[in-house]
Every structure is written in C-alpha cells, then in structure tokens.
Amino acid sequence: MKSQSVASAGGRPTLAAVAARAGVSASTASLAFSGHGPVSDETRAKVLAAAAELGYGGPDPLAQSLRRGRSGIIGAVIPARIGVSFRDPVLIQTLDGLAEEISAIGAGLLLLPDHDPGSGYVSVTDAPVDAVVLVGCNADALATLEALRRRNIPIVQIEGPADADVHTISVDNRGGVRLLAEHLRDLGHTRVALVTLAIDRDRTVGPLTPEREAGASVTTTVERIAGARNVFPGVGGWIAEGSRSDAGREAALALLDVPQADRPTAILAQSDLLAAGVLAAADELGLRVPEDLSVVGFDGIRVDGLERSLTTVWQPSQGKGAAAGRAIVELLAGRSPAPVSFDVQFQPGDTTGPAPA
Amino acid sequence: MKSQSVASAGGRPTLAAVAARAGVSASTASLAFSGHGPVSDETRAKVLAAAAELGYGGPDPLAQSLRRGRSGIIGAVIPARIGVSFRDPVLIQTLDGLAEEISAIGAGLLLLPDHDPGSGYVSVTDAPVDAVVLVGCNADALATLEALRRRNIPIVQIEGPADADVHTISVDNRGGVRLLAEHLRDLGHTRVALVTLAIDRDRTVGPLTPEREAGASVTTTVERIAGARNVFPGVGGWIAEGSRSDAGREAALALLDVPQADRPTAILAQSDLLAAGVLAAADELGLRVPEDLSVVGFDGIRVDGLERSLTTVWQPSQGKGAAAGRAIVELLAGRSPAPVSFDVQFQPGDTTGPAPA
DNA sequence: GATCGTGGTCGAATCGATTCGAGCCATTTC
DNA sequence: GAAATGGCTCGAATCGATTCGACCACGATC
Numbered sequence: 011m012k013s014q015s016v017a018s019a020g021g022r023p024t025l026a027a028v029a030a031r032a033g034v035s036a037s038t039a040s041l042a043f044s045g046h047g048p049v050s051d052e053t054r055a056k057v058l059a060a061a062a063e064l065g066y067g068g069p070d071p072l073a074q075s076l077r078r079g080r081s082g083i084i085g086a087v088i089p090a091r092i093g094v095s096f097r098d099p100v101l102i103q104t105l106d107g108l109a110e111e112i113s114a115i116g117a118g119l120l121l122l123p124d125h126d127p128g129s130g131y132v133s134v135t136d137a138p139v140d141a142v143v144l145v146g147c148n149a150d151a152l153a154t155l156e157a158l159r160r161r162n163i164p165i166v167q168i169e170g171p172a173d174a175d176v177h178t179i180s181v182d183n184r185g186g187v188r189l190l191a192e193h194l195r196d197l198g199h200t201r202v203a204l205v206t207l208a209i210d211r212d213r214t215v216g217p218l219t220p221e222r223e224a225g226a227s228v229t230t231t232v233e234r235i236a237g238a239r240n241v242f243p244g245v246g247g248w249i250a251e252g253s254r255s256d257a258g259r260e261a262a263l264a265l266l267d268v269p270q271a272d273r274p275t276a277i278l279a280q281s282d283l284l285a286a287g288v289l290a291a292a293d294e295l296g297l298r299v300p301e302d303l304s305v306v307g308f309d310g311i312r313v314d315g316l317e318r319s320l321t322t323v324w325q326p327s328q329g330k331g332a333a334a335g336r337a338i339v340e341l342l343a344g345r346s347p348a349p350v351s352f353d354v355q356f357q358p359g360d361t362t363g364p365a366p367a
Numbered sequence: 368m369k370s371q372s373v374a375s376a377g378g379r380p381t382l383a384a385v386a387a388r389a390g391v392s393a394s395t396a397s398l399a400f401s402g403h404g405p406v407s408d409e410t411r412a413k414v415l416a417a418a419a420e421l422g423y424g425g426p427d428p429l430a431q432s433l434r435r436g437r438s439g440i441i442g443a444v445i446p447a448r449i450g451v452s453f454r455d456p457v458l459i460q461t462l463d464g465l466a467e468e469i470s471a472i473g474a475g476l477l478l479l480p481d482h483d484p485g486s487g488y489v490s491v492t493d494a495p496v497d498a499v500v501l502v503g504c505n506a507d508a509l510a511t512l513e514a515l516r517r518r519n520i521p522i523v524q525i526e527g528p529a530d531a532d533v534h535t536i537s538v539d540n541r542g543g544v545r546l547l548a549e550h551l552r553d554l555g556h557t558r559v560a561l562v563t564l565a566i567d568r569d570r571t572v573g574p575l576t577p578e579r580e581a582g583a584s585v586t587t588t589v590e591r592i593a594g595a596r597n598v599f600p601g602v603g604g605w606i607a608e609g610s611r612s613d614a615g616r617e618a619a620l621a622l623l624d625v626p627q628a629d630r631p632t633a634i635l636a637q638s639d640l641l642a643a644g645v646l647a648a649a650d651e652l653g654l655r656v657p658e659d660l661s662v663v664g665f666d667g668i669r670v671d672g673l674e675r676s677l678t679t680v681w682q683p684s685q686g687k688g689a690a691a692g693r694a695i696v697e698l699l700a701g702r703s704p705a706p707v708s709f710d711v712q713f714q715p716g717d718t719t720g721p722a723p724a
Numbered sequence: 725g726a727t728c729g730t731g732g733t734c735g736a737a738t739c740g741a742t743t744c745g746a747g748c749c750a751t752t753t754c
Numbered sequence: 755g756a757a758a759t760g761g762c763t764c765g766a767a768t769c770g771a772t773t774c775g776a777c778c779a780c781g782a783t784c
Contacts, residue, residue, distance in 0.1 A: 022519050035764045067517030071495040072433045073740035076769050093463030096453055106450030118489035119478045138428040160424030162379050315672005392734045430770035433739050
C-alpha cells in the first residue's frame, strides 16, 4: 500500500518517491529542496542524488500552488483574440508595464480573451488566477464580471466605470480631449466631428446618435466625448469599430465625403490609430492636412509608417499597466492601494492648423 | 475538528462548507456541481441554494487541476519582454493561431518571457503548465530547455534544431531564401549582401564573420543564410539585433555607406521588418529602389506604413501557430503527431529590379 | 416472498506537496 | 552525572476538490 503512493506508476516521480529512495521522509526531502529548514549537507546531497537518479524535475507547481493558496498567475482579460488585440500598441504597452511589475512577485500573465461564453475558450472563471486585470475591456465585460466577483479575487481594471469591488487605473480622458478641443477652437474651428472608439458591446459602426449614446457602456469613449462637448456642445461624429486605422479611415470617409458646406474642418479622433486612418481618408479625398482639414488623435503612440507628427495628447500606457501591476501586488498583500489617475500631456504636431476661411 | 475543515475562516467558502450547509456529503455536492453523476433534482437544488447563500463561486481551479493532473494552461515562451516581442507581427500571428487551436481543449496561454535566470520573472520551470511552446526562441533557449526536459511535459518549438524530445514546426527557410536569391541572380545581381536576424544568444550587432557563424545557434538564421549561399556562395552580410525596422536600417547603413564600387546592388533581409529598415536606409542615402538597390524580405507580412510592395516570400505564421496548437492537443492526448513543415510562397513586389550596369 | 436491479448518496482514498510541532540524539554546561 | 541546548528529522494534518466502490432503499420480476 505504501509503496503505491511512492511508486511512479509511469508518471513523473514524486517528492515522496525521491524521499523513499534517499531513505528520508517526505518532509525532509521537501526541506532539502526548498531550503526552508535546517537540513544537514549530507542529507541534502542524498536527496539531490536520489532526485537526479529518478529524473525528478522539482516539486509539482500545481501541488505547491494548492498548498500555498496562490498560483502565481495573473489573468489579463483582453477584448478580442490575440491577433486582433495585439495590433494595438496601447494595449501592448499596457501589458508590458503590467508584466514588468508583477514579475516582482514572480507572477506570470495568462491571456484571457473576453470571449462569448460557451465558445470553448478558457473562461476567466475557471482559470487558476490569483487576480485579474481588465485591460482594454470596460464594463462591457459585464457577463464575465459577475462570475469573477463571486470568485472573490482582486480585480483591477484599466479604465472603466467606478466600482467598489474593482480597483481602477485611469487617465484624465475628459481633460485630455478638452485640451485638444480647445486647441481646435483657438484655431478658429467650429465645424468639428468626432471619430469615436466602440461605445457599447454591439460594436456596430455608424453615426453617433443620442440613442447609441444612451446605451453607451464604454467609459473611456463616453468620457472622451464629454471632453469634446465641454468645448463644442452637441458635437456629433461617427462610431468606429475599434482602435484601428482602417476603422478610422472608414469613419472619416463617412464624415468627409459630403458637400463641402457640411464638411467638418477638424476631426477629433479618439485614438492615434483612428487618426492615422483619418489622415489616409483625407489623402484619398484630396484634402490637404492641415490646410483643408485638421486632425487630432489620442494616445501619443508612434504610429508605424506615419510620417507626420500628429497633434495629440500623450497618455502613459505603460505607466497605467505598471500601476495596475503594483495595485495587484498591493491587493495580494492584503493592502488597499489608492486608485490611480494619471494626467495626460498635450503634444502639438503638424496636423492641425487654422480653420479654412 | 470536523467543523474546522468546514468553517470558512475568513477565506472563500469551500465545497465542503456548501455540502455541510446543504446537508449532503462533499461527494454529492461535487457531483451536483459537475453534473458527472446521478443526482436527484431536489438534492441539486439544495446544493445550489447553499452555494448561493454562502457566496460559493464554484470549485477552486487549483484543487481541480491537482486532482486531474492538468492545469489547462499552455506556456508560450517568447524571446523578450512583451513590449519588445509583440512589435513583431510574425510573433503575434503565430500566437494568435496557437491560442485559437488550444482553445479547442479549453486551455489558456501563459506568457513566459525567456528571461535571464534570477531576474525575478516567473520561470518556465515553476509555472503550472501542461505543455510549452517555444515561439520565436530557438536552441538559444538552452538554459531553460534543460530544466524543461526534466519536467517531462510536451515541448513544441516553432522553428529550431531537430530534437527528439521536442516537436518542431517549421517552414522551408532555406528553400524560401533560395527562391529570393535566384530571383536576384536572374536579375543579374552579383554583389549581394545579407541582413540577418540574431544568430546566437549574444545578440551583438556586427558583420557576419566565419567566427560568428561557427557559434551560431539560431536555426532559422542559419538556414536562411544557407539558402542564400546555395545561389551566392560565400555571400556576406551584417547581423542585426532583431526583427525590427530600426535594426534593419542600422545594418543597411553599415553595408551601404561605402564606396560605390564595394556597395552591394541587392540586399537580402531575413525579415520584412528588416527589409523595411533597409528601404529607409536606402532612402536616407539617396539610393533609389530598385534602380540602385534591390531589396527582398521574408515573411510576407503587411508592414504598417510601408507603401511599396516588397519582394518577399510569404510564410504561414498563423498556420505555424495553429499547427503548434494542434500538436499540443495531440501530445496531451497521448498521441504522437508527425512533425510539420510548411512551404513558403514567392511574392514578387516592386523593390527588386535589374542590377545596375 | 426472495432476488435482482437501479437510482441516489456517502466514505474514503487520492492528487503532490508544505509546515508545524514533537521527538531524538549528541554535545555542551553546570 | 544530569540537565539544558540545539541541530536534524519525522509524523501527521492540510490545501480543496474528484471519483471509485460500497451501500441502501425501493420497485420490479419470476
């Protein structure tokens, strides 16, 4: 009977097997491996030798995790499948900052695409994670959020609606866009339009209508709209599918391909990638930037292949990820970090100019 | 005593607590949750009610994993930190294909930067993974590879040296570059140079010397060099730091900023990103492409912001990831999939032309 | 009326380690 | 010489679930 628990019946050898072979108890073998207790050099050598003979590769991480109640894994919930999400430099920088900080406690990052339930994807609810970070997913992710709450593990969101159970990291979205809007107003623009990020779970492309706004659930988008309205009350626009330049191009074509009298003289895009698409659309329509059209973005990333320097506001994407990481570390240590909100920084470029006469 | 194991002393409630509350045994409660055994509707309802009252969020994934010996997590070893690695579209596409396939068995992807040991990063050796995929890391990753082998879990590499313990997914690197080289030869080029990817763990930038080649450990790079040598024996070049356009630019400047008589008329870059950098360097030096210089790449990705269409060979990056995913699934099921090697496809563009007189 | 099923439930073993308290032996100290 | 000290080692409990075989009651069958 005892030999049964010790024999490696085809599987990997266990610590117990190593201990038996070394002629010591399992507890001693454990101590020898972890170095947590007083073990004589002689015994340690015996254990290590036995381990080598048996090809024991060290304690099973799963068993360790169960015992200590921690898996050392942080879940990162991303909006879509990897191939799509990771085209966004903002997301990547955020994840980079996050990964960097949680490495301080030796934790790893498990990617969890925010799937439709039942799609076969591993669900955030049955992944062995110690905590979860919502990156690029907003309240939007409600379906999974409820289940997450019941798990009673720390949840950190990067941008999103205030929530008592969820630690939030954000930037001054409203203030940032207001800076841009004021800049355009000071240049004399009055006919402006927005190209917004997704506004709800639908992700339907189309004009920004009061109905759509009423059903809005993506805080970032809403805040950035509000920032623009502070300066240009009632400003309208077009909802793009996501932060991609092709989506921006599409939206801009819808806004710009109209009689000149109705055409906006400035477009506020809610991300630099969208702005890059707007520039492309302007080019296609033969509009000069900034003479005929001014364009601003948001994020302050370097858009690959964009030769112009975009007028935008810079936000600390990596810093946000890092802040989320530090928050996780604090929460796991049982402390209660204060919510973090970063400032943004106006970055003048050459894509804005005086409103055409 | 018994109550101790049932009382939720501040932590999350356990299945045992739920069972006690529902007045059933733990086994029955387990059955009720998993639906794996015959349980009367009445009992199930009682258990579910008790769970709701206690705020039980479902079975602990860690304990489940230990029991069934599977964590449902696949480790993806990437070459550098996320912010760096994920700038490479080839890597992202590969990961995307991989994630997609392993979702079939409900597994998730744990990112494991191939760190220097002792850097505090979670090591691949103590992560609770069921299998590991080396993506963009070659034999290069030897330090960690040894430790991995001892864990006795399936290992799949995407590109890399043949190895009995490691399932390999690759493309015809040599043949692909040969196609490009033949194309250049047919255009009359004789003075050609390579811009290679990293060749060893050093990642030092510099000329491609016999010494460096002797110490080469990155199979992909070596194979692609060999493909070029098939057509242009003894062709030399410059080792870039990695697949980034700035690294390509740097290498190209070193190769092109020489007296015209020595200057190559064609450059074979080992990736499209490198090629994009070469184009940028040519532009800076006032060289016209393809009149003064022909440039080819490798990968067949759409390089953001590159307006020209690059002459290159296309490789199925996503397909490679997917193949790796399927291999994992097979290996975990105890079967032995055959190694996979994909073909590549020549893609003519407008960056190559006849050799200047 | 006794036996055979069978649906439902439970006990106990198991997964592979960690850790605390207890015990043992040898050395030192009074 | 006895007691105290201290370094090592071991047993047993624990982490939280799953699962196999046993068991029980009840209805059906011969």
